[in-house]
Amino acid sequence: MIKLKKILLLLLFLVCVNSFAQLLSSNMEKKTLALGEVNHLVIKIDNLGSRTVTAAQKNELLPFHFEEIKDSIGSNFNSYERKIEFAVYEEGTFKIPELEFKVGEKVLKTIPYEIEVINTAHKDDQINDIMSNKEVQLEVTDYWELYKWYLLAALALIALIIAIIMFVKYGRKSKDSPVVTTNQTLKELESLKKKKYIEEGNYRSFYVELIDISRKFITRQYSIPADVLLTDDLISLMKQNNTISQENEKIVEDVFLRGDLVKFAKTFPDQQMMEKDFTEIRDFVKRSSKDIEFENLRKDV
Structure with a gap:
């Protein structure tokens, strides 16, 4: 009789303990999956007694190879349930380790699972179109x-x-046409005239700028490197080239030689001479288009 009482007391104690202990259970729907097939894992905890459940965040519970599709959590005063839908997109055997859930200060763990993922497609499988091909007549538009x-x-x-x-x-x-070059040079000569070097008797500055303008003009208009040649070499080249008319050659020769003499202080031209040289250079520039026309005709012949 005493022995029976002890057994009853022990059973009663175990029932009381189980009544207040948290019970964790987990269930995996399938252990073998096809590539990309959806599987379900359900985890339940009972007898919470208002205790808080702490676990991995949503969509972060399963290992790397498991693609979580849906992760839903439901809980109330006495129970906790987590349902996870997932798929695997690689062939092989994959393991889900023990998953930890902390209830209050107590840590509960699920059992580990092993899942085999297989490729159900075969090389010889025939793929049928959903619809037969249809010819469509295209218009111009x-x-x-x-x-x-x-x-x-x-x-x-x-x-x-x-x-x-x-x-x-x-x-x-x-x-780069002759007319454009001519007009540009005439503007430069007018700018030189406005500086009043002639009226002030500043012959050195006058001849330096007059010859510089003339050299640039000859270089552009006649394609003769007047801007780099010495005066004697330039005169010799003009006579050999025959591009510039003799009248214009004579003007260039006289003005350039006089400019060299002024530069080295070997001559001192007066206002009348400077006016004459300016006018002749300006007329040479105006007549230059005729030289170009004659040269083009000679090339055509």
Whole structure:
């Protein structure tokens, strides 16, 4: 009788302990999966007694290879339930280790799981189209919608090439034409005139700038390197070249030689001489287009 009482007391104690202890259970739906197939893991904890459950955050409970699709948590006063949907996209055997859940100060762990993932597709499997191919008749507007940007890009490229050719052929030529060079030099001569070197008797500055303007003009207009040649060499080259008329050659020769003498203080021209040299250089510049026309005719012949 005493022995029976002890057994009853022990059973009663165990029942009381189980009544207040937290019970963790887990269930894995499938142990073998096809690639990308969805599986379910359910974890439950009972007898919480208002205790807080702490675990990994949503979508971070399972290891790396397991792609979590859905992770839902439900809890109340006495129970906690976590349902996870996941898939694996690699073949092989993968393990889910013990998962820890902290209830109050106590740590509970699930049992580990091992899942095999297989590829159910085979090389010889026949793939059938959902629908049979259908021929569609395209109209002009359809082709335009398909290829309009290619056509517009091609036209833009052609227009750009034509513009570049026109610029190279005509734009540069017009900029360097004899008339443009003549007008530019005449403006430079007018600017020199306004400095009143002649009226003030500043012959040195006058001849330095007059010859500098003339050298640049000859270089651009006649393609003779007057800007780098010494006066004697320039005169010799002009006579050999025959591009500049004899009348204009004579003017350039006289003014340039006089400018050299002024530079080295070997002559002191008066106001009348400076006026004459300025006028002759200006007339030479104006007549230069005739030299160019004659040279072009000679080349054509």
